[in-house]
Amino acid sequence: MWKYKRILPDKNFILGMCAGIGLCLYIGLYFFQNSFKQPVRKFGEVLNYIQKYHIDTIDNAKLVELTEAALSKLAKQLDPHTTYIDAQQNAVSRNHLKSQIEGIGIEFVLLKDVVYVLHVIPKGPADQAGLQVGDKVVKIDGHILKEANFNSNDIVLKMRGPKGTPVKVYICRNNTKDLIEITIIRDQISIPSIDAGYMVDSQTGYIKLSQFASKTYQEFIERTNQLSEQGMKKLLLDLRDNSGGYFETALNMAEEMLEPGKLIVYTKGKYKGFDTKYYANGKNRLGKLPIIILINENTASASELLAGALQDHDRALIVGRRSFGKGLVQWPIEFKDSSVLSLTVESYFTPSGRSVQKPYDKRINYELDLYNRYKQGEYFHADSIQLDKTIAYQTSAGRTVYGGGGIMPDHFIPIDTTAHSDYVNELVDNYIIQQYAITYARSNKQKLEKLRLEDYLKIFCVTEEMVGQLVEEAKKAAIKQVFITDPIKISIKNLLKAYIAKTLWQYQGFYSVYNKTDTTILKSLQLFNQAEALLQEDITYIAG
The missing domain is CATH 2.30.42.10 (PDZ domain)
Structure with a gap:
């Protein structure tokens, strides 16, 4: 039998090989550093030429402004969410989530x-x-x-x-x-993150969450405690138009609804030192509560991650329309002058392995994505959703879900075209309804302030005369006139009543009125039997 003999290289060979590898690394690093230094040096030289020889005298403040603009443009070319902002913009951005x-x-x-x-x-x-x-x-x-x-x-x-x-x-x-x-x-x-929180009926609590800010989690705990004391047995969590915010806040909220040890989200990127997995740590205070989460095309970032985690673990029923599709991780690098480079370094993935991020290789398509969805009919018909369904994922209970472009709802509900006609949208976009509501509330202040919100909901009615006056205001503002059909009139009356309520009871008043005719809310209330089935892992009961 032929025997294998292990042959070891001698000492000189090993030393020579190490020296060769070291030389290759040095040469590679040298050329990399020099290739990187070239554009940096070139940029400095250009600024120097401008300052010395340009026909006009350009002071340092102007050169700084030009440099800031160049850095901002550079950041925008990398991906849709890498940004460079100056100190002033940073102050506004940072305050937004406080x-x-x-x-x-x-x-x-x-x-x-x-x-x-x-x-x-x-x-x-x-x-x-x-x-x-x-x-x-x-x-x-x-x-x-x-x-x-x-x-x-x-x-x-x-x-x-x-x-x-x-x-x-x-x-x-x-x-x-x-x-x-x-x-x-x-x-x-x-600045509260919860716009409204109230009992829709004797068992269903409703919470409208506008963003994930520094104290959102604390607000969520307080509001769910209040609703529980009022008899809440089901939770309707409204994340529509929630563009995200602090990732940690979404994690904390997820822990209130997931069992200990459940994976919430994980990240992957080129630099493995950033890769992280986030698990629920054992709170699960709302663990036995059937939950429905409402999403739409403006639900983005942290709100998508929360919805995705609860969907993947079959913990909540997701209702509405496909979310925005923002799942990139930004690393904020702050410089001495308080300017910030928010550099995209990783992608978020839901527990099943889905990437929330929609494709951005063709930037024009990315920037026009929501418009294209509308034109393609996605907001009105589930069959019009253009998403790659060849790559499927499985939830904990074996349901099929899809990634690569936001969170797909378990139940699709289209835009209510009667409530969102072009004419009504123009009245809102041009603040015609809002201004009329404010004027009316001011003129009838003494009468309205005697009412409680509960009384207002029951007895206050928007009259035909008020609708007529509103239409006249729209004419003065050059809003294109249309024939006022009954559905349009009903929508105007509901919005006007909601905005009058907002002047008296803030957003709590607005949503208490508006939600009574919101088709997404009304249809969701009929789906709680399926949210309850998820708790029992009875996936045969879920319509999909």
């Missing part, structure tokens, strides 16, 4: 160079200074808005500032000619 900010406490819209006040936070600085819903701000700290050419971000920056500092606004109220001067002292403002 549950507390320092400012004056209003919600506004910029209409024709006028700040129109839509909501004033009760007992906030603006409220205490006398600013009212419906006021029109035409001047801020000496800046006349028509002349200053401010955009909405500029207004936000002017309104916000350190606690205890003043901001002076000049307003027009009730269309009077003389401006009213109001000085507002900035203070801490609490």
Whole structure:
């Protein structure tokens, strides 16, 4: 028999091989560093030439501005979600997800160079200074808005500032000619993430979550506790139009609904040091509660991950329309000047292995994705959804789910075309209904303030006369006129009643009215038997 003999290389051979490998690594690193240094050096040289020889004198501030613009453009070329923002933009972005900010406490819209006040936070600085819903701000700290050419971000920056500092606004109220001067002292403002939370019926709790901010989880715990005390046996969690926010907040919420040890989400990328798996740590406080989660095309990022995790573990029934499809992980790199590069480094995956992220190789298609979905009829017919179904995944109980382009709902519910006609959408987009509601609420303040929300829901009716007045306001605003059919009239009446309620009881009032005719809400309430079946892992009962 032929015997195998292990032959070991001698010492000199090993040393020579190590030296060769080291030399190759050195040469490779040298050329990589130099190839990387070349564009950096070139960029510096270009700036130097501009500063020294350009026909116009360009100061350093202008060169910094040009450099910031170049970095921003570079970031945008990498993928749809890598961004570079300067210090000022970073301050606005960072404040957006804080549950507390320092400012004056209003919600506004910029209409024709006028700040129109839509909501004033009760007992906030603006409220205490006398600013009212419906006021029109035409001047801020000496800046006349028509002349200053401010955009909405500029207004936000002017309104916000350190606690205890003043901001002076000049307003027009009730269309009077003389401006009213109001000085507002900035203070801490609490911004809730839960727009509404109430009992839809004797057993079903409803929570409308607008974002995942720093205190969202705490709000969620408090609101679910309140609803449980009121008899909640089922939960309807509305994540429609929720664009995401803090990933950790979504994780904490998932742990309230998943058994200990369940995988919530994991990440994968080129640099393996970032790869992470996130598991539920044992809270599961709502573990026995049937849950339905509502999503739509504007449900994105953290809200998609929460919905995906609960769907993969057959823990919640997902109802609505396909979500946005944003599943990339950004690493925020903050520089000394407080500018930030949010660099995409990994992708999120749901427990079954689905990537939430939709394709972005053709950027024009990515940017027009929601528009294309609408044109292709996806919002109206489930058969029109263009998603690669050749790659399927399995939930814990064996149900088939798909990835690569958002979260597909278990039950598709189309847009209600009667409630979202082009005419009604224009009335909302141009703030015709909102302005009429504010004017009506102000004119009938004494009568309306005597009502509780429960009484308002039962007895208040929008009259034909009010609809007629609203249509006349639309004509003045050059909204294209249409024949007012009964469905359009019903939609206008419901929206008008909802926006009047918002002026009195904030978003709690709005959704308490609006949801009574929301087809997605009404149909979801009929699906809780299937959400209950998921708890029993009876997948034969799920329609799919």
